[in-house]
Amino acid sequence: xKQAQVLVEVTRGALVExxxxxxxAVVNSEGKLLYSAGDPxxxxxxxxxxxxxxxxxxxxxxxxxxYRITARELALFCASxxxxxxxxETVLEIFKKIxxxxxxLQCGMHMPYHKxxxxxxxxxxxxxxSLHSNCSGKHSGMLALATQRGFDTSNYxxxxxxxxxxxxxxxxxxxxxxxxxxxxxxxxxxxxxxxxPIYNMSLAYARLVNPQGMEEDRASAxxxxxxxxxxxxxxxxxxxRFCTDLMRVSRGQLVGKAGAAGVYCVGIPAQGIGxxxxxxxxxxxxxxxxxxxxxxxxxxxxQEQVKALEKHHRPQNINHRKEKCGEVxxxxxxxxxx
Amino acid sequence: xKQAQVLVEVTRGALVExxxxxxxAVVNSEGKLLYSAGDPxxxxxxxxxxxxxxxxxxxxxxxxxxYRITARELALFCASxxxxxxxxETVLEIFKKIxxxxxxLQCGMHMPYHKxxxxxxxxxxxxxxSLHSNCSGKHSGMLALATQRGFDTSNYxxxxxxxxxxxxxxxxxxxxxxxxxxxxxxxxxxxxxxxxPIYNMSLAYARLVNPQGMEEDRASAxxxxxxxxxxxxxxxxxxxRFCTDLMRVSRGQLVGKAGAAGVYCVGIPAQGIGxxxxxxxxxxxxxxxxxxxxxxxxxxxxQEQVKALEKHHRPQNINHRKEKCGEVxxxxxxxxxx
Numbered sequence: 008x009k010q011a012q013v014l015v016e017v018t019r020g021a022l023v024e025x026x027x028x029x030x031x032a033v034v035n036s037e038g039k040l041l042y043s044a045g046d047p048x049x050x051x052x053x054x055x056x057x058x059x060x061x062x063x064x065x066x067x068x069x070x071x072x073x074y075r076i077t078a079r080e081l082a083l084f085c086a087s088x089x090x091x092x093x094x095x096e097t098v099l100e101i102f103k104k105i106x107x108x109x110x111x112l113q114c115g116m117h118m119p120y121h122k123x124x125x126x127x128x129x130x131x132x133x134x135x136x137s138l139h140s141n142c143s144g145k146h147s148g149m150l151a152l153a154t155q156r157g158f159d160t161s162n163y164x165x166x167x168x169x170x171x172x173x174x175x176x177x178x179x180x181x182x183x184x185x186x187x188x189x190x191x192x193x194x195x196x197x198x199x200x201x202x203x204p205i206y207n208m209s210l211a212y213a214r215l216v217n218p219q220g221m222e223e224d225r226a227s228a229x230x231x232x233x234x235x236x237x238x239x240x241x242x243x244x245x246x247x248r249f250c251t252d253l254m255r256v257s258r259g260q261l262v263g264k265a266g267a268a269g270v271y272c273v274g275i276p277a278q279g280i281g282x283x284x285x286x287x288x289x290x291x292x293x294x295x296x297x298x299x300x301x302x303x304x305x306x307x308x309x310q311e312q313v314k315a316l317e318k319h320h321r322p323q324n325i326n327h328r329k330e331k332c333g334e335v336x337x338x339x340x341x342x343x344x345x
Numbered sequence: 346x347k348q349a350q351v352l353v354e355v356t357r358g359a360l361v362e363x364x365x366x367x368x369x370a371v372v373n374s375e376g377k378l379l380y381s382a383g384d385p386x387x388x389x390x391x392x393x394x395x396x397x398x399x400x401x402x403x404x405x406x407x408x409x410x411x412y413r414i415t416a417r418e419l420a421l422f423c424a425s426x427x428x429x430x431x432x433x434e435t436v437l438e439i440f441k442k443i444x445x446x447x448x449x450l451q452c453g454m455h456m457p458y459h460k461x462x463x464x465x466x467x468x469x470x471x472x473x474x475s476l477h478s479n480c481s482g483k484h485s486g487m488l489a490l491a492t493q494r495g496f497d498t499s500n501y502x503x504x505x506x507x508x509x510x511x512x513x514x515x516x517x518x519x520x521x522x523x524x525x526x527x528x529x530x531x532x533x534x535x536x537x538x539x540x541x542p543i544y545n546m547s548l549a550y551a552r553l554v555n556p557q558g559m560e561e562d563r564a565s566a567x568x569x570x571x572x573x574x575x576x577x578x579x580x581x582x583x584x585x586r587f588c589t590d591l592m593r594v595s596r597g598q599l600v601g602k603a604g605a606a607g608v609y610c611v612g613i614p615a616q617g618i619g620x621x622x623x624x625x626x627x628x629x630x631x632x633x634x635x636x637x638x639x640x641x642x643x644x645x646x647x648q649e650q651v652k653a654l655e656k657h658h659r660p661q662n663i664n665h666r667k668e669k670c671g672e673v674x675x676x677x678x679x680x681x682x683x
Contacts, residue, residue: 193357
């Protein structure tokens with residue numbers, strides 16, 4: 008098993024003060040490992056980077072068409088959103104369409120990621136609701152599927168629930184990883200999360216963006232999910248969020264989705280390639296710069312695009328006096344495997 | 346150079362989802378390296394774990410006695426405090442005693458670390474002031490010294506300022522590290538921070554808690570600083586803070602002080618031993634459990650004390666639905682060096 012590699016250095020003055028280590032796997036849709044860093048077979052949870060695959064059965068089942076879910080709403084099924092008004096209002100709209108009450112949401116609650124929204128809520132003495140949970144879009148997708156198929160909507164989080172079992176089928180299909188070997192944990196929002204090698208996560212993204220050879224309903228569902236994310240990146244994250252900025256800047260050239268605990272996945276449709284980054288310490292401070300750096304090194308982002316993503320690529324270490332103390336520098340070096 | 350070692354594993358379900366690596370050095374006051382993990386000579390910034398040494402010249406200069414600074418106020422000079430009312434009011438009291446206005450504080454501002462205080466400020470529409478900065482106590486100590494000695498109080502942050510030069514003398518003295526080799530960076534609050542091997546940080550803590558052989562004024566200053574911290578631990582951190590809970594639970598048996606970016610230092614007076622932990626990724630999630638674990642392994646905390654520190658030693662990974670998803674498990678293994 009290969010060791011985690013240093014992916015990012017965080018400087019202060021003349022010293023490197025912190026290091027972020029991890030693993031990278033770049034895989035094409037035929038399963039060829041093209042590039043790696045650290046251990047491309049490192050096993051971890053997919054977390055929210057699995058969201059496009061949790062949305063796919065909602066499309067392929069016909070629920071999205073049945074309820075006239077728009078591409079913008081579909082993008083929210085795949086989101087770890089900011090809890091801005093555009094997100095919470097869209098979740099409410101989805102519940103109206105599926106004829107259910109949003110009190111069915113069991114995702115728990117936390118203050119919006121979006122600082123200004125959180126601040127104005129605090130100032131108004133407002134408490135967060137489940138609508139503000141970054142996962143409320145994903146949960147509304149699960150509930151759309153459960154409602155359309157007539158499944159119990161009260162226990163849709165349980166691993167045994169048909170919605171979660173269907174999702175497990177899709178994950179095994181796209182990752183080509185044995186269903187029974189997928190480790191199961193509980194996510195921040197209560198649904199099952201899926202533990203598997205990052206190689207297989209990359210393979211799944213490669214297949215998602217290049218669904219050639221799949222039966223047409225599935226291939227079409229893939230195209231709808233990725234198109235929705237790329238056309239409505241503001242729904243996938245929100246103001247100032249990396250996923251949103253990355254997909255905006257790359258204008259339809261890639262799909263990117265963050266997961267918690269240091270995971271990030273990218274799919275490049277033109278090349279049929281999937282990329283997974285895992286920072287072993289779980290720090291998003293390390294993760295986002297590495298993603299931009301790899302996309303630049305592999306030629307999937309040009310200089311102008313990288314410049315537009317500078318605050319995500321080379322964040323500055325600014326102190327409480329607004330002085331620059333240091334920098335976050337991605338130092339990842341990819342090994343060419345094939 | 347030895348590699349960073351895995352100090353902490355963070356589990357979710359059946360998998361380890363995140364790892365925190367780092368370095369440990371356990372040193373006695375004669376400079377003998379007793380135990381280590383990773384590289385005991387790893388060079389990094391001392392950050393706020395240097396605060397007792399930044400307070401020492403304020404005592405030894407006579408400023409503390411001159412202004413009738415109490416032990417409770419002296420503890421605040423060494424603090425990374427919570428910004429609770431007990432902290433901000435004490436800073437104001439110090440400024441009254443030194444006959445200066447707290448507008449001299451140049452530490453910048455951030456919302457209090459203490460969540461309830463921050464929340465009630467938000468709800469009242471209040472903005473943070475420099476009093477709420479976790480470093481306002483340290484800065485008030487620097488200003489007490491500058492005022493008493495008649496130094497310029499407008500540029501006390503500058504490396505060239507006599508207060509900072511004096512602090513550099515003390516740091517070189519206690520760490521026995523060549524003054525000219527100390528790397529200088531800028532801290533979160535604007536003052537110089539000091540880059541040196543963690544071995545030397547541990548040595549300094551060992552000497553701080555066992556100042557035998559030093560001239561009496563200096564030894565007395567050491568005893569006053571450590572006694573102040575141990576007798577008023579609530580001033581060093583605050584409600585629910587690790588430093589505070591650790592010193593409370595250990596009842597005068599040790600001095601502990603956190604630094605940013607994954608640093609922690611402990612001094613054990615009875616044995617004249619200093620301990621430094623550095624998590625290379627900077628995560629405090631990893632740091633605090635490792636400190637408790639090491640103190641337990643070395644017999645400096647008994648079972649009951651470790652139990653009382655359980656939330657810092659083995660924090661649970663709780664999700665937004667208040668379910669337990671996993672655990673933070675310190676796995677540090679110390680190498681016996683002497």
